[in-house]
Amino acid sequence: xxxxxxxxxxxxxxxxxxxxADFRGGQEKAVDAVLAGGDAVVLLPTGAGKSLxxxxxxxxxxRAGRGTTIVIxxxxxxxxxxxxxxxxxxxxxxxxxxxxxxxxxxxxIAAFVRGELTLLYVSPERAxxxxxxxxxxxxxxxxFAIDEAHCLSQWGHDFRPxxxxxxELRELAATARVPMIALTATATPRVMRxxxxxxxxxxxxxxxxxxxxxxxxFEVRHFAGDRERIAAxxxxxxxxxxxxxxxxxxxxxxxxxxxxxxxxxxxLRGAGFPAGYYHAGRTALARDRAxxxxxxxxxxxxxxxxxxxxxxxxxxxxxxxxxxxxGSLEAYYQEAGRAGRDGQPSRCLLFFGQSDLMxxxxxxxxxxxxxxxxxxxxxAMERYARAHRCRQAMICAHFTGTDDHAACANCDACSxxxxxxxxxxxxxxxxxxxxxxxxxxxxxxxxxxxPVGKMxxxxxxxxSNAKSVTAHGLHALAQHGxxxxxxxxxxAATIEALITSRKLVRRGKKYPTVGLPGPSTSTRAVARxxxxxxxxxxxxxxxxxxxxxxxxxxxxxKSYMVFQRRTIDAIEATRxxxxxxxxxxxxxxxxxIARFGPALLELIRxxx
Ligand code: ADP
Numbered sequence: 001x002x003x004x005x006x007x008x009x010x011x012x013x014x015x016x017x018x019x020x021a022d023f024r025g026g027q028e029k030a031v032d033a034v035l036a037g038g039d040a041v042v043l044l045p046t047g048a049g050k051s052l053x054x055x056x057x058x059x060x061x062x063r064a065g066r067g068t069t070i071v072i073x074x075x076x077x078x079x080x081x082x083x084x085x086x087x088x089x090x091x092x093x094x095x096x097x098x099x100x101x102x103x104x105x106x107x108x109i110a111a112f113v114r115g116e117l118t119l120l121y122v123s124p125e126r127a128x129x130x131x132x133x134x135x136x137x138x139x140x141x142x143x144f145a146i147d148e149a150h151c152l153s154q155w156g157h158d159f160r161p162x163x164x165x166x167x168e169l170r171e172l173a174a175t176a177r178v179p180m181i182a183l184t185a186t187a188t189p190r191v192m193r194x195x196x197x198x199x200x201x202x203x204x205x206x207x208x209x210x211x212x213x214x215x216x217x218f219e220v221r222h223f224a225g226d227r228e229r230i231a232a233x234x235x236x237x238x239x240x241x242x243x244x245x246x247x248x249x250x251x252x253x254x255x256x257x258x259x260x261x262x263x264x265x266x267x268l269r270g271a272g273f274p275a276g277y278y279h280a281g282r283t284a285l286a287r288d289r290a291x292x293x294x295x296x297x298x299x300x301x302x303x304x305x306x307x308x309x310x311x312x313x314x315x316x317x318x319x320x321x322x323x324x325x326x327g328s329l330e331a332y333y334q335e336a337g338r339a340g341r342d343g344q345p346s347r348c349l350l351f352f353g354q355s356d357l358m359x360x361x362x363x364x365x366x367x368x369x370x371x372x373x374x375x376x377x378x379x380a381m382e383r384y385a386r387a388h389r390c391r392q393a394m395i396c397a398h399f400t401g402t403d404d405h406a407a408c409a410n411c412d413a414c415s416x417x418x419x420x421x422x423x424x425x426x427x428x429x430x431x432x433x434x435x436x437x438x439x440x441x442x443x444x445x446x447x448x449x450x451p452v453g454k455m456x457x458x459x460x461x462x463x464s465n466a467k468s469v470t471a472h473g474l475h476a477l478a479q480h481g482x483x484x485x486x487x488x489x490x491x492a493a494t495i496e497a498l499i500t501s502r503k504l505v506r507r508g509k510k511y512p513t514v515g516l517p518g519p520s521t522s523t524r525a526v527a528r529x530x531x532x533x534x535x536x537x538x539x540x541x542x543x544x545x546x547x548x549x550x551x552x553x554x555x556x557x558k559s560y561m562v563f564q565r566r567t568i569d570a571i572e573a574t575r576x577x578x579x580x581x582x583x584x585x586x587x588x589x590x591x592x593i594a595r596f597g598p599a600l601l602e603l604i605r606x607x608x
Contacts, residue, residue, distance in 0.1 A: 007035060007060035014056055017089055024049050026207040031056050033205035034143055034179045041149070041195055042183040043399070044209035046337040047313070050183040051082060053207075054145035055119065057181075059091060062118035067140030070169070071121045073147045074160055075310050079121040086119060095121035113138055124151070124162035133172060141178045144169055149182035150330070152198045153191045154373065167200040185337070186330035189401035211333075211399045215340045217347045218391035218411040220384075220420075224353045224566070224586075225434065227497055228490075230267045233321050236349055240318050242300045243273055249318035250294065253303040254335050256324040256359050264323055265303040275301040278308040309335060315342035321349045325356035327364060328377035329384055329398050352385035354586030358570065388421055390414050433486050433494045436560040441495060442503065442516070444479040451507055451515025458491040482558050540575075540607035544568045547603060551596065562596070563587050575604055 010031045014020050023031070026044055030053040033040040044050050058069035073079045079095040086093035094108040094117055112120050113135065126132055144166075152163030170176055182195050182204075196204055223229045233253060240249055253268075255261040258279040265277035276290040276299040294302040295314065302308065306326065320339045326332045332350065340346030357378050364374040384394055392408035413420045444461060445452070452472055459466055460474035463481030474480065483491050495514055498504040505517045548562035555562075567587035576582045579597045583590070588597075 005064040007064040007066070010035060010056050010060055013059045014052070017059055017091065018052065018056065026209045027053050029205065030181065030207045034181050035060060037179055039179055039201040039204040040181045040207060041192060041201065041204045042181060042207045043192060044183070044185060044207070045211050045213065046185045046334055047341050048209050050147070050185070053183060054143060054181050055086065058119050058143055058145070061142035067115065067142040068112060068117045069119045069143040069145060070127070070136070070141060071119055071145045071147060072124050072127050072166060073121050074124060074151050074158070076123070078310055083121060091119065092117050093119040093121070096126055097123055109135065115139055124160055124166065127169060128162045128165045133168070136169065137172055137174050141175050144178055144180040146180065146182040146199060148184060149195045149199070150184040150186045150191050153194045164198055167198065170200070186334055188330070188399060208400060211396045212392055212405070212408070213337065213340065214408060214410065215343050215345050216336070216410070217345065218336070218350070219347065220350045220352055220391070220412065222353065222385070223351050224355065226263070227493060229323055229351050230264065231493070232349070232351070233264065233323060234268065234271050234273070236319055236321060236347065237268065237273055237301060245274055245298075247300070249316050250297065250300040250302070250314065251319035251321065252309070252317055252338060253301065253321045253323055254326070255303060255305055256326065256356070256363065258305055260324060261303045261305055268301055268303065273301055274299045275303055278302055278304040280305065280307040306331060306335065309338055312338065313341060314338075316344070317341065318344070318346045319349070320347075321351070323351055324359060325350060325352045325381055325385060327360040327374070327381070329380045329395065332381065333395055333399070350385065357382065358586070388413055388417065433483065433490055435565040437483055437486065437491070437494050438498055438503070440479050440482045440560070441498060444477050445504070445514070445516050447478055451513035453511070454492060454495050454514050455488070457514065458488050458495060461491055462486065462488060540604065541568055541572050543603055543607055544571060547599070563592065571600070571604065575608070577601065577604065
């Protein structure tokens with residue numbers, strides 16, 4: 001009976017078995033290619049419907065007696081979801097994986113050997129085993145489908161070495177002529193070539209989908225620290241009405257580390273939002289609960305690491321915030337692409353700061369990727385974050401390798417180009433300003449010896465001579481203009497942060513003022529102490545601090561203009577030894593490296 005029947009038309013199966021009226025863009029071409037016995041590479045964005053590209057031919061071929069389709073899938077949860085959904089449609093599907101009882105596994109293998117399965121899902125590790133290949137020799141195989149094929153790319157963000165052995169599936173005499181289809185949402189032209197080469201595909205039909213997501217609004221915000229990030233996250237969640245337990249729409253907040261995910265979830269809860277969190281460090285039970293509560297809409301916000309999301313398909317995710325910049329544009333688009341699956345307007349907000357790149361470097365050091373690859377991916381991510389052009393067009397250019405994509409008229413660069421340009425002129429200046437600025441504020445209040453209105457102080461520190469400043473004598477402060485590079489909001493936010501951390505107190509109801517804590521006679525001492533505690537302690541830190549003070553005197557600059565405390569911290573942490581390495585330190589641009597680079601490197605060498 002093998003191959004006796006001709007397969008039913010794909011459209012009949014699509015309609016009758018899967019219940020869809022028509023193929024979506026790209027699907028039919030892929031289906032036709034494999035039904036004709038050829039290979040295919042399918043590049044479709046997340047949510048476009050890749051699974052049907054092999055499930056429809058698998059069903060057609062099984063009905064014609066051509067055997068079982070083997071699907072290689074990297075994630076057990078994903079396999080289980082798919083198998084469940086297929087069985088729900090009456091299709092004989094099963095999976096073999098490591099989390100199965102032996103009995104169940106034996107049953108699946110027996111059904112496979114009897115030729116009863118239309119689709120068999122296996123992990124890449126399993127597929128590489130000789131025992132599995134021996135099994136393949138005993139059963140007719142209709143098709144090999146390699147899902148998440150970018151996992152074979154060492155340049156990608158999900159490298160799985162076993163994927164490199166998948167070409168061996170067709171090295172058996174019995175499987176040599178079986179077609180192979182590789183699918184991914186994250187292929188750049190380079191990765192696509194790698195897929196075709198590593199799987200030894202035979203003149204594959206290439207299906208390249210439309211990577212645009214016109215209903216998504218892409219935005220980037222430049223933030224150095226968490227305070228502004230949390231404020232912006234709360235504001236975005238508020239805008240969607242997510243404080244209410246009931247309603248439609250939900251949000252995912254992605255963080256790079258588990259600790260950050262917990263901190264952000266706590267901040268959201270503290271502000272009255274029902275929010276859960278999900279990361280791989282939690283127990284399976286806690287993860288399931290978080291996922292279920294989010295799926296059921298009990299918590300409309302989920303704060304998660306990248307461990308959350310593969311195979312998750314909620315249609316009404318209205319907001320995706322990347323609280324920290326991820327390690328690659330591929331990872332970013334895959335995660336952001338989980339917004340607006342129902343086609344309704346949704347927002348993808350990326351927070352970017354130099355410290356995010358440092359975090360990614362630290363995370364990558366524990367992985368397989370070499371520094372060169374990591375740097376390559378981070379450079380693309382940074383270009384995206386710093387660009388002034390249409391974000392959607394940039395993403396499409398990245399994924400397709402062509403540069404002819406129309407602007408989306410929806411992202412921040414399209415709809416608010418001035419704001420985007422400003423953000424790039426002073427990317428970190430609008431940040432919560434860090435310990436240098438805190439010291440300036442404390443010293444100004446110590447010098448003043450009395451409390452003062454918050455906004456008047458903020459304006460004075462930015463160099464304003466407005467009446468509210470001169471009326472209080474603030475133009476005479478030694479620190480007048482010391483924070484000229486920062487926005488008024490950022491200075492005010494930094495003052496608020498000092499109040500929260502109790503280094504300053506707010507007094508008075510009708511005309512509130514801010515001042516140093518304790519009786520005003522002791523304010524100078526308190527300020528001196530507070531300022532001292534923010535100074536660096538170790539040898540190199542002290543030397544760098546002294547260096548910037550000396551340079552500041554020499555150049556008649558403020559010391560923070562030479563470089564900021566976070567730059568000192570970063571130099572201490574990374575101990576650069578070349579100018580190229582210095583260039584990776586936040587706050588050191590080419591001009592500063594040209595001016596101070598050699599002296600800095602010498603200083604670092606002396607403190608090695
Ligand atoms: P991907 O793997 O590309 O992320 P899926 O295969 O999970 O996407 O499909 C995403 C959603 O689109 C699923 O809910 C699926 O049922 C639906 N879908 C796929 N193809 C079609 C189609 N031709 N018509 C309607 N819905 C489709």
